[in-house]
Amino acid sequence: MTDVSLTAGAEQVSAPPQRSGRAADRPAIVFALAALGLLGIVTGFEVSGRMAALLLIGAALGFVLLHGAFGFTAGWRNLVLYGDGRGFRAQLLAIGLAMLGFIPLINGYGPDGIIGAVAPVGTSLVVGSFLFGLGMQLGNGCGSGTLFTLGGGSARMIVTLLFFIIGSVIGSIHLPWWLAQPGWNPVNLADHAGIAGTIILQSAALAGLAWLTLRYQKSRGFQATLPKSAGLLSGPWPFVWAALALAVLDIVTLVVAGHPWTITYGFALWGAKGAQAIGFDMSGFQFWQWAKGKAALENSVLADVTSVMNIGLILGAMLAAGLAGSFAKPLSLTPRFLAAAIIGGLLMGYGARLSFGCNIGAFLGGIASGSLHGWIWFVFAFAGTLAGIRLRPLFGFGDQA
Amino acid sequence: MTGKALIYVLVLAGLMLAIGDHLLSPPLHAAQDDGIAACAPCGAPCPN
Numbered sequence: 001m002t003d004v005s006l007t008a009g010a011e012q013v014s015a016p017p018q019r020s021g022r023a024a025d026r027p028a029i030v031f032a033l034a035a036l037g038l039l040g041i042v043t044g045f046e047v048s049g050r051m052a053a054l055l056l057i058g059a060a061l062g063f064v065l066l067h068g069a070f071g072f073t074a075g076w077r078n079l080v081l082y083g084d085g086r087g088f089r090a091q092l093l094a095i096g097l098a099m100l101g102f103i104p105l106i107n108g109y110g111p112d113g114i115i116g117a118v119a120p121v122g123t124s125l126v127v128g129s130f131l132f133g134l135g136m137q138l139g140n141g142c143g144s145g146t147l148f149t150l151g152g153g154s155a156r157m158i159v160t161l162l163f164f165i166i167g168s169v170i171g172s173i174h175l176p177w178w179l180a181q182p183g184w185n186p187v188n189l190a191d192h193a194g195i196a197g198t199i200i201l202q203s204a205a206l207a208g209l210a211w212l213t214l215r216y217q218k219s220r221g222f223q224a225t226l227p228k229s230a231g232l233l234s235g236p237w238p239f240v241w242a243a244l245a246l247a248v249l250d251i252v253t254l255v256v257a258g259h260p261w262t263i264t265y266g267f268a269l270w271g272a273k274g275a276q277a278i279g280f281d282m283s284g285f286q287f288w289q290w291a292k293g294k295a296a297l298e299n300s301v302l303a304d305v306t307s308v309m310n311i312g313l314i315l316g317a318m319l320a321a322g323l324a325g326s327f328a329k330p331l332s333l334t335p336r337f338l339a340a341a342i343i344g345g346l347l348m349g350y351g352a353r354l355s356f357g358c359n360i361g362a363f364l365g366g367i368a369s370g371s372l373h374g375w376i377w378f379v380f381a382f383a384g385t386l387a388g389i390r391l392r393p394l395f396g397f398g399d400q401a
Numbered sequence: 402m403t404g405k406a407l408i409y410v411l412v413l414a415g416l417m418l419a420i421g422d423h424l425l426s427p428p429l430h431a432a433q434d435d436g437i438a439a440c441a442p443c444g445a446p447c448p449n
Contacts, residue, residue, distance in 0.1 A: 031409060035416055042420060047429065119441035120448050151412075155404035158411060175445060183448035186440060265443055273422060292444030295432035300423035311419065314412060331404035356441045365442075 022325030024234070028153075029322035032315045039311065043302050051308055053256055058312025059319070061249050061261065065148040066320040067235035068242020070094075072359040073136045073145050076385045083220025085213030090239035091364070096206045097247030098260075098368035103198055105254055106369060107190045116369030117260045119356035121376055122183020124175065128354025129362070129377040131347045133384025136359075137392055139164070139344025143263035143358035146348075147310055151317030153328030159341040160348075161267075167349020168264060169271035172287040178354050187372035198370045205375075206367075235324045250364065257305045260365035263313075264352035266306035269296050271349075287353075340395035344388075355381075 036059055044052035064070065068090075075087025106116035119125070136142040139160040141149055146164060150157040189198040230237055237245075253261045272282040276297070282288045288297050301307045321327035352358045355377055357365065363381065366374020432444075440447035 028405075031412075035412070039416060039419075042423070046423060115442075117442055120445070122448055150408070153405060153408055155407045158407070175443075179445055179448055185447045259442060262442060268443075287443070287445075290437060290439070290444040290446070291432040291434060292439065295430065298427065299429050300426040301419050302423045303426075303429050307419070311415070314415075318408075318412070328403070328405035328408060331407070353443070356443060356445075361442060 024325050025322040025327040027322075028318055028327040032151075032319035032322060036312070036315050036319075039302075039308075039315075043308060047300070047302050050256060051302065051305070054253070054305055055308050055312040057249060057253055057256065058309030059316030060312075061144075061246065061309070062148050062151055062313035062316025062318075063320040064237070064242050064245040064249065064316075065144055065313070066152050066317040067237040067324070068239060068245070069236060070239070070242045070246065071145045071149075072142045072363070073140060073385075076133075076382065077137060077389055079213060079216070080386065080389055083217045083222035084224070085210075085217045085222075086224055086239055088213055089210045090243045091359075092206045092210050093240065094243040094246045094250075095364050095367050096203060097244060098250045098364065099199060099202055099370070101247070101251035102254060102260065102368040103190055103195050103370050105251070107188075107195050109195075111255065113258050114254060115259050116188070116254075116371060117262070117357065117361055117365030117374070118186045118188050118369055118371040119362070119366065119373045120179070120183050120186050121373050122179075123181035124178035124183060124354045125356065125373055125376055126380050127178065128171075128351040128356075129380040130351070130384040130387075132351030132355055132358060133381030133386075134388040134391070135167075135344045135347025135349075135351055135384070136381075137344070137385055137388025138340045138395060139348055140340070140397075142348065142360075143267075143352065144313070144360050146345075147263065147313045148317040151314035152321040152326065153318070155328070155331045156333055156337065156341060159333070159338060160345040163342045163345025164264075164349040165267045165271040165274070165345075167346035167351075168268035168353055169275060169282075169349070170346075171350040171353025172268045172272065172293075173285050174350070175353050176286040189370040189372060202367065202370065233323050235320060246364075250368070253309070257309075259305075260361070260369060261309065262306050262357055262361035262365065263310060264306075264349070264358045264361060266304060266310045267349060268353060269301065269304055269307060272297055273301060334396055336394075336396040340392075340397070351384075 040052045078084040079088045146157050146161050250261045362377040437446045
């Protein structure tokens with residue numbers, strides 16, 4: 001049996017959870033709680049109580065992601081390389097559970113103004129999702145993975161995040177051109193199959209995928225080992241706990257924010273604001289002239305739901321890592337790892353803008369919303385991941401099939 | 402600088418930047434309707 005814990009990436013997150021036995025890292029706990037408290041007070045008094053609540057929801061998501069070691073990147077890679085489909089099936093479970101709340105809520109049974117992650121289908125989506133899938137294997141983490149491993153103390157992810165942001169800005173500038181290429185309007189499956197029909201149809205598709213991975217896992221001879229132990233505060237959590245918690249928190253996000261959990265829009269906004277700060281006029285680009293982008297660029301970053309939740313996610317992951325005694329890994333940056341982080345970050349940022357999100361906004365949010373674009377995103381991002389896995393050895397990652 | 406200290410410094414810097422951006426931004430306002438129907442979460446218009 002292959003020991004999946006020997007994979008070389010920073011995001012070794014699909015390995016069976018093992019209790020670290022390490023003492024809690026008090027400075028990390030105090031730092032995370034103090035930062036959450038300070039930002040919660042600022043957003044609560046200066047923006048709204050709703051935004052403070054979203055900060056805490058983001059923190060809860062970060063906490064869950066870290067304790068559940070819920071990485072999309074490693075989950076897909078472990079399935080391909082080792083036949084270990086546990087992480088991938090947990091993702092399918094989270095999507096399926098979120099869907100049960102999403103589909104009714106966004107199709108007339110939720111509060112006014114709620115919208116799903118529904119987006120156009122076309123050239124932009126296909127190219128963008130492929131680039132994203134490729135980039136996430138090189139960058140060693142997707143949108144959520146980059147944030148929660150950074151919060152968990154992986155300093156290497158700073159490089160990936162920086163270039164993720166740069167790629168997002170470039171993608172925002174190019175998106176209007178990509179949207180002018182062949183494409184079709186969004187397809188909300190509930191408009192065609194109804195609420196119950198969409199839930200049944202997608203449940204069958206998700207279950208079918210899970211069954212395929214089980215067959216593949218068996219054919220590869222992968223034997224899963226059971227986690228030794230799990231603690232609610234100190235972790236690690238079984239995948240099932242994490243999948244359930246992520247689904248519930250995404251449904252709560254949908255109700256509180258008015259849209260599903262997203263991550264990468266915030267990166268584009270951070271980059272655009274940074275570019276403005278050093279003299280570039282981003283308001284001249286079409287993406288930033290659309291109503292949402294224009295308002296986001298002009299308003300405080302603390303008024304942007306995605307940005308606030310992203311910050312919360314980092315701090316929540318730091319809190320979880322502090323409680324687990326696992327905060328901060330040794331910093332090891334070889335030139336090849338650095339190159340992989342730069343290229344991976346750029347590809348993910350660019351790809352996420354073209355394909356309307358990452359694993360969270362497009363894969364989890366898109367499919368749970370019953371949008372056809374979520375399924376197409378998955379197919380092409382997985383194809384990109386296959387290419388990325390083949391390229392990883394060139395960058396010094398020691399994956400072994 | 403250790404990886405741990407680097408994370409603390411950068412997260413703190415990020416928080417200060419966010420609060421600084423808030424202090425320097427004009428009063429909050431909602432997105433104005435630009436007459437373009439949003440077709441994606443980012444506000445992109447429909448292809449057709």
